Amino acid sequence: MSEKALKQQIQNLKKHNARLARLARDARNKLSAALDGTGLCLWQLDVPTGKLIIYNRRWGAMLGYQPKELNAQFEIWREHLHPDDKQNVLDAFYDHLHGKTPFYEALHRMQHKNGTVTWVLDRGRVTDWDENGNPLKVTGTHIDMTKEKQYEEQLAQLANHDPLTGLANRHALLKHFAQLKALGPLSIAFIDLDDFKTVNDTFGHRSGDELLIQISQRLRDACPPEAIVGRLGGDEFVLLLPFPLSSVLVNSTAHRCLQAALTPFELDNGQAQVGASVGIDEVMEQDDFVNALRRADRSMYQIKHTGKNGVAIGQTPLAFTRTGTEP
Numbered sequence: 001m002s003e004k005a006l007k008q009q010i011q012n013l014k015k016h017n018a019r020l021a022r023l024a025r026d027a028r029n030k031l032s033a034a035l036d037g038t039g040l041c042l043w044q045l046d047v048p049t050g051k052l053i054i055y056n057r058r059w060g061a062m063l064g065y066q067p068k069e070l071n072a073q074f075e076i077w078r079e080h081l082h083p084d085d086k087q088n089v090l091d092a093f094y095d096h097l098h099g100k101t102p103f104y105e106a107l108h109r110m111q112h113k114n115g116t117v118t119w120v121l122d123r124g125r126v127t128d129w130d131e132n133g134n135p136l137k138v139t140g141t142h143i144d145m146t147k148e149k150q151y152e153e154q155l156a157q158l159a160n161h162d163p164l165t166g167l168a169n170r171h172a173l174l175k176h177f178a179q180l181k182a183l184g185p186l187s188i189a190f191i192d193l194d195d196f197k198t199v200n201d202t203f204g205h206r207s208g209d210e211l212l213i214q215i216s217q218r219l220r221d222a223c224p225p226e227a228i229v230g231r232l233g234g235d236e237f238v239l240l241l242p243f244p245l246s247s248v249l250v251n252s253t254a255h256r257c258l259q260a261a262l263t264p265f266e267l268d269n270g271q272a273q274v275g276a277s278v279g280i281d282e283v284m285e286q287d288d289f290v291n292a293l294r295r296a297d298r299s300m301y302q303i304k305h306t307g308k309n310g311v312a313i314g315q316t317p318l319a320f321t322r323t324g325t326e327p
Contacts, residue, residue: 043124045138047097050074062120062144064113082109082117089122096125097135104138107145119145164209165216167237168230176228176240177289185244186283189254190296191219193235193261194275194308207267211274218260223253238293245282245314254278254311262309275309277301282314 041062042055052072060070063080070076081089085108096104103125109117124140160172168176180186193215200208212235219229219237228240239257243249261276279300283292299312 041142041144043140043142044127045074045124045140047135047138052077062118062142063110080110082111085109097138104140117146119149121145162231162233165213165231167216167220168228170230170232173228173230173232173238173240174289176230177283177292180228180240180242181283181287184242185247187241187243187245187247187250187280188283188292188296189239189241189250189257189278189280190293190300191237191239191257191261191276191278192300192304193237194277194304196235196274199272199274203267203269203272207269207272210267211265211272214265215261215274218263219257222256222260224249227253238296239280241280245280250280251311251313254280254313258309258311277303277308278311279303280311280313 044053044055045051046053050073052074054072060066063070078086078090085106089106089108092101092106093104095101103123105124106122108120108122110120112118121143122140123142124138126135126137127139128135128137130136160169160175161167162169177186177188196208196211199211212231216229216231216237219239223229223239223241226242230238230240232238239253241247241250241253258276258278261274265272265274277300279296279298279302281292281295281299299314302312303310
């Protein structure tokens with residue numbers, strides 16, 4: 001072959017290599033765009049060196065780091081695992097690496113640069129072995145699951161909390177009731193606000209909602225930490241007090257809650273005044289939530305029928321007290 005022909009062949013090979021490089025770059029860009037659109041990140045680990053290749057996103061981007069701010073290394077990834085999840089994640093990874101599981105999978109948290117956490121779903125499997133059967137390459141994906149986890153938390157919040165006040169809803173009260181009853185003495189209080197309809201009629205329902213939010217916080221503050229404060233709906237509230245009915249804490253908590261309702265409320269369009277009728281009874285061994293609440297409700301209505309704004313402890317009229325003054 002002449003020198004001229006050899007040079008021409010080399011030139012043709014260079015053009016062909018350049019074309020292949022362009023095709024590879026274009027394919028990689030398309031893959032990157034397709035994967036980024038799904039939130040999926042493709043990675044490959046070189047096991048002997050610990051080097052990571054990130055195919056469609058720069059390493060560390062999902063943790064808030066700029067390009068090249070973090071080295072794409074297994075050790076760096078391991079350092080950013082959340083301390084509470086780290087051991088479980090590494091156990092799952094090495095179980096697969098040692099052939100104990102057909103693939104690696106872990107849903108876990110990683111530490112974000114700003115101090116928050118990023119939830120990640122990691123999946124991978126060994127794709128290359130040496131002549132002795134030792135793993136050389138692990139290829140996998142990870143997906144940022146933070147928004148999904150936040151959505152799950154919001155759903156859990158809605159499932160167990162009143163959307164307006166954040167207090168425990170009926171579903172949560174049922175669970176707390178069963179748990180507290182199994183632990184020992186338990187009293188239940190039913191609180192119905194007095195003259196709340198007047199607030200809605202005078203100031204409007206938006207102000208009524210603001211009053212409910214304020215009274216909810218006041219009830220939380222008035223109760224001991226062990227108590228559960230819940231809202232059944234409207235202006236009806238329930239307290240689960242893990243104390244016997246004879247406890248001083250039951251009496252003092254009831255009167256603090258009554259005083260919380262009697263204290264005027266500063267609203268955006270004026271000052272509102274309400275009160276509360278409070279009925280309390282002790283939970284019996286045979287009681288479910290409905291039966292126990294019904295007896296507390298009956299105690300509360302004894303207050304309603306005799307002038308409102310008071311506390312009835314148990315079923316005896318002698319237990320009535322009014323205007324937040326403890327006997």
